[in-house]
Amino acid sequence: MGLASSELILGAQLVVSFFAGVVGVALWAHTREPSWVFVVLGILFQYISLMLDLLDRLGVIQLNAWLWQGIPWLRLTFAVLPMLLVAVGLIFALRSYFKP
Template sequence: MTNQMVVAIIIKLFFGFLAALTSLLLWSKTRDGAWLLMVLGVVFLYLETLLQILDSFGFILYKKIEFSSIPILPLIFEVVPFFFFALGMFVFLLRIRRFK
């Protein structure tokens, strides 16, 4: 592993942790369902980063579980955060439309 990869991993972990922490703090202040879905998206993105790092160091076999030669866990952790983001925005838009 090169120094550039180590620096990139450290930066990704730091800002991922910062995003997850601040999103949890924001949700605890608002207690809103739409924000909860956004927080879940951020947390899943951070979990994806952690799993990729653990896989690159050889601690877990992140890409070994396959279905029809498609790795299942990477697919889930790449799609689920954006599903939660989209669902959170949809809930927010529905709530805005309901009050007009």
């Protein structure tokens, strides 16, 4: 993969996750169910993660600069947090589905 194709992929990810974030916030405004709130937060944190990756590529910030025992904790946090929030939202949805 060349540099241009990785930039194209990052740009496409930014556009799609921005659209998902806008739709998610619109959904959030209409429902206050914890399951949807966590799913929307996961989408928003995915967008933040992509923005941080873009800023890192442009040299504005360095995500690998903040190390904890040799692990870049900021990069790790934003790599894991979006799917973790979506998983928590799905757990809340399952709990509400199986309520007696």
